[in-house]
Amino acid sequence: MSSTDRYYLNKLFYDTQRGETLATYRRDPGAFLDGYRLSSEVREAVESNDIGAMYRAGANPYLLRYYCVNMQVPEPEFLGALAALRELKSEEA
């Protein structure tokens, strides 16, 4: 994962923490994401709200948490998506 991807993924999370910016993002995510230098792979993870993929792309865990709270991801879905990475990891090992 490039530092550019990691930076802009987290910058998206950081910037959308404020209510007015979050509203702008949610109105038109595509246009908003054009302002962030994300690889197509990471942009796809964001657009499909793939929590596991965003984590693996280098999301700061706190920013990922708050982003998902702001995006109103239900708690079981959030915890489940992350917990699934444990199984993935043990399969890889």
Place this chain on the structure above:
Amino acid sequence: VAEIVAAFAASHVPLMVQRPEAAAVEQREHAFGCFTAMGHRIADARPQALVLISNEHMQNFFLNNLPTVCVGMADCYEGPIESWIKLPHRMQRGDAELGVHLFSRALEDGFDPARSLDLKLDHGTLAPLHLAGIDADLPVAPIMFNNVEPPLPTMRRCLEWGECIGRAVRDYAGVDRVAVLATGGLSHDVGTPNMGATDPAFDQEFLRLLGKEETDELVRFAQERASQAGNGTEEVRNWIVARGIVGQAPMDVALYDDIPAWYTGVSIVEWRI
């Protein structure tokens, strides 16, 4: 010059205010009672200023410029900065003069902190202040340690930082009475595959070592084990800073309860000054 009249460390887990009802009624009433008692103990000590040792959660600072240690030197600290947290808006008075003093003393002592004259408070400081009922008019001097974006400052350095802050407070001429409150921890994971897990064995051992007169074992244990006990457990740095500030004062564990419903080992300790 100032003396330290009260010193505490306490958890700051957001679920305490976000979803208190997730915890069993006896558990949460006991925990909240302990926070209230901490607030009374601090008020009874009649401090004129409160040094807050905490970490912010990438609400003010970002990867373009992320301080390892940042000393607040403002007259006022507004919060909460998070839009989602269920905490009342607060304008906490700041002791800017004390902040400048702590910053200057740190430089003279060989430390290199960042500074902020516009630091917003997040749940890390506001949840304990709110639950303890600490007056918004009590002037605070916050010092933020990076606990959330590795690489992190070493536990050893955090202890040394605490010793530096302790010396600085004790030669501050602006007020006579200063309280200390460190926040964060104990074991928890935030936004990781282990979120929801706690590590009571880590917590118990950490508390045991925190109360000891010698600190080498504490520092070594925390350095080796905190990250395995959860990324949120890295916040025990703030407790180690407080231990450095108070020196060898005896410590009481006012609260320890493993509360998986709040995803955290929840604790409060008091150093008997």
